[in-house]
Structure formats: C-alpha cells, structure tokens
Amino acid sequence: MQPSGLLHLGNLFGALDNFKRLQADHECFYFVADWHALSTNYENTTRIREYVREVLIDWLAAGLDPARSTLFIQSRVPEHAVLYLLLSMITPVPWLERNPTYKEKRENIEGRDLSTYGFLGYPVLQTADILLYKGDFVPVGVDQLPHLELSREIARRFNQLYKPVFPEPQALLTEIPKVPGTDGRKMSKSYNNTINLSDPEATVRSKLKTMVTDPARIRRTDKGNPDVCPVFTLHKSISAQPVIDQVNQDCRTAAIGCIDCKKLLADGLVTLLTPTWEKRQELAQKPKMVDEVIDAGTKKASSVARQTIAEVSEAMRIS
Numbered sequence: 043m044q045p046s047g048l049l050h051l052g053n054l055f056g057a058l059d060n061f062k063r064l065q066a067d068h069e070c071f072y073f074v075a076d077w078h079a080l081s082t083n084y085e086n087t088t089r090i091r092e093y094v095r096e097v098l099i100d101w102l103a104a105g106l107d108p109a110r111s112t113l114f115i116q117s118r119v120p121e122h123a124v125l126y127l128l129l130s131m132i133t134p135v136p137w138l139e140r141n142p143t144y145k146e147k148r149e150n151i152e153g154r155d156l157s158t159y160g161f162l163g164y165p166v167l168q169t170a171d172i173l174l175y176k177g178d179f180v181p182v183g184v185d186q187l188p189h190l191e192l193s194r195e196i197a198r199r200f201n202q203l204y205k206p207v208f209p210e211p212q213a214l215l216t217e218i219p220k221v222p223g224t225d226g227r228k229m230s231k232s233y234n235n236t237i238n239l240s241d242p243e244a245t246v247r248s249k250l251k252t253m254v255t256d257p258a259r260i261r262r263t264d265k266g267n268p269d270v271c272p273v274f275t276l277h278k279s280i281s282a283q284p285v286i287d288q289v290n291q292d293c294r295t296a297a298i299g300c301i302d303c304k305k306l307l308a309d310g311l312v313t314l315l316t317p318t319w320e321k322r323q324e325l326a327q328k329p330k331m332v333d334e335v336i337d338a339g340t341k342k343a344s345s346v347a348r349q350t351i352a353e354v355s356e357a358m359r360i361s
C-alpha cells in the first residue's frame with residue numbers, strides 16, 4: 043500500500059481484511075511502498091514519512107500481526123532498488139508503454155507531469171518488489187492484472203537469459219465489493235468522502251448521519267429500495283445478518299426510515315471498529331512498539347532480499 047493518507051473503510055474491506063485472512067495460511071510480506079508514492083507525488087513529499095507511520099499504525103490496529111506477517115517499509119530495504127536496476131536492463135520499453143495504467147494516468151491526472159522515467163518504470167519496481175521475495179501469489183484487484191502479467195514476463199525473460207531464479211507470480215484475486223463513500227461514489231481519499239479507521243466514534247456517527255441514501259426516498263413514508271442505497275451496501279459489509287435482513291425488509295415497506303437505518307449501521311460500525319480503536323490507543327501509548335515492529339520486519343525482509351540479490355548476481359555473473 044502506498045503511504046498516501048489515513049486508511050478508510052474502502053481500504054479495510056477492499057484490501058486489509060484480505061491481507062489479514064492470508065496471514066493464516068501463507069507466509070506474507072506486506073510493505074508500505076514509499077518509493078512508489080514518489081512515482082506520482084514526487085513534487086510534494088512533505089507528508090510521506092508521517093503517512094508511512096499512519097499506515098503502519100492502521101495495519102497493526104486493524105489486526106495485521108507482526109508475529110505472523112513481515113511488515114516493513116520499502117525504502118528501508120535498498121535491495122528493492124538494486125533489483126529494480128538490474129531488471130530495468132532486460133525490460134523492453136514497449137512492454138512498459140503498452141501498460142494501460144500508464145496511458146490512462148498520464149492522460150487523466152491533471153496538474154502533474156507524469157512524463158518521467160520513474161513513472162514509466164514503476165511496474166518494473168513493482169516487479170522487483172515481488173520477485174525479491176520470490177512471491178508465488180500477489181493479492182491484488184483486477185486493475186493490477188496487467189502489471190502482474192508484466193512481472194511474469196520479466197521473470198520469464200530473466201530465467202531464460204540467465205538461470206531459473208524466479209517463480210512466476212500469480213494473482214490472488216478476491217471478489218471485492220466496491221465500498222461506497224458518504225456521497226455514494228466509491229470511497230476514496232481523493233473524493234473527501236471517507237470514514238477512516240482512526241475516526242473517533244462521534245465522527246463516525248456524524249459522517250453516517252449525512253450519508254446519501256436511495257435518492258427516490260424523499261419522505262419518511264416513501265418506500266425505499268435497498269438495492270440502490272449506499273447505506274445498505276455498507277450494512278452488508280458491517281452489520282450482523284439479522285440486522286441486514288430486517289433493514290432490507292423494513293426499508294421496502296417504509297417500516298423504518300433512513301435515520302433509524304443509519305443508526306443501526308452506526309451501532310454495527312462502532313462494534314466493528316472498537317477493537318481497532320483500542321489497539322490504536324495502546325500503540326499511541328507505546329510508540330516504541332511501532333518502531334520495533336518495523337525494525338524486526340525490515341531485518342527479516344532484508345535477509346531474504348540479500349539472499350535473492352546474491353542469487354541474481356551469481357546468475358548474471360556480476361559481483
């Protein structure tokens with residue numbers, strides 16, 4: 043994950059919950075990709091360090107377990123840059139130019155000059171991030187599939203040119219709901235419509251109060267349609283099944299109004315987030331604990347990374 047701000051419910055249901063599940067039966071490496079953040083935000087780096095820490099605190103508070111997963115910061119393991127350089131020597135530029143994200147972002151992100159070498163090459167850095175740990179699987183969304191295909195192509199090219207060092211990483215696709223924000227659009231930092239994991243209870247409740255609902259339901263007596271209501275979409279990720287069923291039924295008959303329905307959602311969300319808030323408070327009292335987690339994760343990641351670089355150097359016959 044890139045350190046671009048505080049994590050929100052979209053990040054939790056769309057990524058973090060899956061990261062947590064994978065911890066049970068996979069050896070996982072999760073890192074905060076601060077070098078990647080430079081590929082689009084190189085002009086404004088003032089808050090990167092602060093966000094790196096916030097992301098790590100959000101991870102720990104939400105239940106990523108440093109005893110089971112290796113958690114670290116990309117820039118603390120310089121082998122990522124070494125492998126990136128070596129792989130860049132064998133990656134044809136047209137492979138990068140045909141990347142759909144490259145074309146789309148270059149055209150659509152306004153006010154930033156993305157005609158940089160780093161932006162064109164970031165899928166190579168991403169490939170280095172994966173191959174450095176000989177990753178078998180990468181938990182990503184469909185939007186990342188072209189990047190992963192490129193990673194496999196680069197791995198294959200390396201293996202053919204030198205020696206078979208790398209496995210070809212596969213996507214671990216999970217059906218991920220698109221979590222709506224308080225304005226009904228996709229929840230995203232860029233839209234200012236997020237409910238953050240670190241928001242206190244009062245903020246969570248007041249944000250939900252202003253959340254948009256079925257636009258056709260104007261009066262309390264109007265019958266609603268949960269299928270088009272973003273509040274109901276959140277219920278499905280947050281509330282207990284009996285609450286979901288009840289809301290689904292009572293909205294359609296106007297037995298409950300939107301205010302009651304949001305109150306039930308707020309109660310469910312508070313229950314869901316309370317352990318995260320408690321853990322966050324615990325971490326705030328022991329800031330050294332976060333440093334220790336990062337140090338230990340960096341140490342573990344570095345030892346794997348150094349071993350891979352040794353094999354790569356041997357295969358390429360460089361020192």
Ligand code: ADP
Nearest residue numbers: 052053056057183219220221228229230231232
């Ligand atoms: P943002 O849009 O807030 O900048 P990111 O792009 O940093 O979020 O996303 C980090 C991770 O969280 C990605 O895996 C992404 O797919 C997931 N994610 C972000 N927003 C949502 C959402 N609204 N619904 C589902 N998943 C999301």
